[in-house]
Amino acid sequence: MAEKPTPRFIILTTALLLTYHFGLWWLTAATHELNVSAFLNNWDAGWYTQIVVKGYDDQAWAFYPLYPLLVRRLALGIFAAPHAAIPVIGAVFSTVLFLIFCWLAAKNQQRASPLFAQTRLGWLCFILWPGAMIFHTHHTEALFLLLSFGAFYFASQQRLVLAAAAAGLCALTRNHGVFVAITAAVWLAAPQPTPREKMKVFTLSGLISGGLFCLFPLYQYWHTGDFLRSVHVQAQWAHMRSPVDYFKTFFFMNEWQNTNSGSIFRYIGFWFLALATVWLARRSKVLALYPLMFLLLMPAQGELINVFRFGAVLFPVLYAAGDHLAGKPR
Numbered sequence: 001m002a003e004k005p006t007p008r009f010i011i012l013t014t015a016l017l018l019t020y021h022f023g024l025w026w027l028t029a030a031t032h033e034l035n036v037s038a039f040l041n042n043w044d045a046g047w048y049t050q051i052v053v054k055g056y057d058d059q060a061w062a063f064y065p066l067y068p069l070l071v072r073r074l075a076l077g078i079f080a081a082p083h084a085a086i087p088v089i090g091a092v093f094s095t096v097l098f099l100i101f102c103w104l105a106a107k108n109q110q111r112a113s114p115l116f117a118q119t120r121l122g123w124l125c126f127i128l129w130p131g132a133m134i135f136h137t138h139h140t141e142a143l144f145l146l147l148s149f150g151a152f153y154f155a156s157q158q159r160l161v162l163a164a165a166a167a168g169l170c171a172l173t174r175n176h177g178v179f180v181a182i183t184a185a186v187w188l189a190a191p192q193p194t195p196r197e198k199m200k201v202f203t204l205s206g207l208i209s210g211g212l213f214c215l216f217p218l219y220q221y222w223h224t225g226d227f228l229r230s231v232h233v234q235a236q237w238a239h240m241r242s243p244v245d246y247f248k249t250f251f252f253m254n255e256w257q258n259t260n261s262g263s264i265f266r267y268i269g270f271w272f273l274a275l276a277t278v279w280l281a282r283r284s285k286v287l288a289l290y291p292l293m294f295l296l297l298m299p300a301q302g303e304l305i306n307v308f309r310f311g312a313v314l315f316p317v318l319y320a321a322g323d324h325l326a327g328k329p330r
Contacts, residue, residue: 088138266307287316
């Protein structure tokens, strides 16, 4: 597993993953007599379908606009599909984006960069992460994955406008896109020769990505008179009520937490990502900022229920974990 992942290996493992997941879903839908569209419209997918069909209203403001806007364009603008087909079109769209990411990984597998897996185990750690199924469902993760990769790749090439633009689009996809924008700006600024030049590049990158991100608050104000409508509608969601709740998360002490097997596995997953962030920092201190901010925010919910889903997009961390473990005794 310490060998370089060849393009054939990456393509084959991706195909096997998709075949397994789609086969499992088809079998589940068939044996339980579930409609495929309804099957794909669970979790947050139902909210994205609602936004595509009806636009923003009430709790829907909590969800960022770029993904449903693109799906709306595909489903209603190009294909003129019935509303029932929207979750399927969203799942297909996400799958295509995920395949583009995997194709880029296969094409650049020889690069010695923390943006690419250096071993087969590094790639497998990413592709077999428990939340990987999210990349081919009617959700934002595949779009976020591709845009975050683009932001980091262009930042590594010192292509400021492209990196900042991709990061800004990330921030219009999910709130974690702000972490991408900060990391990309630091990466762009790091090679500059003087503190003044560093600040200039960091600020310029922030203005571009921040300008794109501000489109959503402006849109909220235009329709509701509230710049932070997306924040205010989340008041009833599970989150910490005090700084004490943040630390109680790690000891299962919040009243809404439990210690069933799912919670234990997520707890282990969180600390695995934390350890992998240390391994990533040995390869790139700048890039390690990205998962660090992710992990520091995650306990603010007062639980770690989303660690597998949110962790799935942290591809540099999962690569670093697999690459590190590949060098250990069998």
